[in-house]
Amino acid sequence: MIQFIEDEGYEAVAIPNLNGGEAINPVNGNFRRNWSIKTAEDKPYPDVLVHFRIAAFCAGLGEIGWSKIFLTPEFGPRQRFVLLMTDAELEPDPLYEGKICDRCKLCVKNCAGHAISKDESVKVTIAGRVVEWGKFNPMACEKGLQGGTDKKLNPFIEEYPRRYGYGRAIEGAAGCMRACMVHLEQRKVLKNKFHNPFRTSEPWKIDRKINYELTDEIIRHYEKNQQIEDAMEYMNYSQKDNFGTAKKEKINPLID
Structure with missing residues (x-):
């Protein structure tokens, strides 16, 4: 796509959905002073992280659910996005008019890190539309990804005080992705459908009554x-x- 746009005489650059060396800390939202240098006083810092979910909303792809996960009518929470920025003038698509998230709050109930508020929310106005999601705690999400503090979900809770910062999604996305996907499938609101149910058994838990010797x-x-x-x-x-x-x-x- 980039080559096609450039062949037409316009500039284009792809921005993957990665947490890299941006000036805004993606975990706590802090601005990193002296992290980067502006090319001019009237220009923004060159490595500020773009809000992919808001960009996807502006592109008319779907809506932001209570969990802050982006939901599309095709796949629910099951997708990632890549931004393509260009100076080519493109005809914009309309904002999504449907409703996917029914505020069931199963994302809140099933989150091992208790990272999503049940009552507090964040509201922003985009193109005249008020967009709302549950207040999100990224540090609690990080702990939830490690398994949280529930001994029924985390097999390593008493073994190691710290773990690597990646690659150990013991209980990651239990609420915001999996519980949400099951609920959307049961409501039959997604265009993409499985021949068999997404979940065929109870969610995995550890039986602490068994003595693993x-x-x-x-x-x-x-x-x-x-x-x-x-x-x-x-x-x-x-x-x-x-x-x-x-x-x-x-x-x-x-x-x-």
Whole structure:
């Protein structure tokens, strides 16, 4: 698409939906002073993160649900967006006029991190339309992604005080994505439909009544394969050195 637009004599650039080196911290919303330099006084900082969901709303693709997840009539919460910015004059699509989110608040009920408020909301006016979603706590979402504090959902809650800042979505999207998808499917409001139900059994939980014993046989197996490491060394390393980043001036808020 970019090549096509450029072949027509216009500029175009794609912006992926990634949290990179933007001047606005995507976790807490703080402005990072001296993070970037404006090219001119009347220009914005070059790496301010674009609000993808508001952009998708302006493009007429759907609406923002109570969970702050963007919902489309085709797929509900199951999509990601990429922005394409251009100086070409394009005919805009109208805003989406339908209603997908019915404020069931199942996203609130099923969020392991309790990151979505049930009653408090955020409202913005876009193109004369008031858009509202539940007040969202990104730091609580980060903890929920790690499994939260519910022992029925988090198998590692008592083992490690800290975890890596990525790749451990133990209970990620339990409310805002999965519970929402199940509800929308039951209401039969999505155009894209599965032959079989999205959820065929109860959500996964840990039965803490069962004693998961680490037997001598298991230990011998790991010793034989030289896969034994000292747990305290790992915990001290993660606490003091923050996985090798302790000496760096800037700490990733998603890890620390």
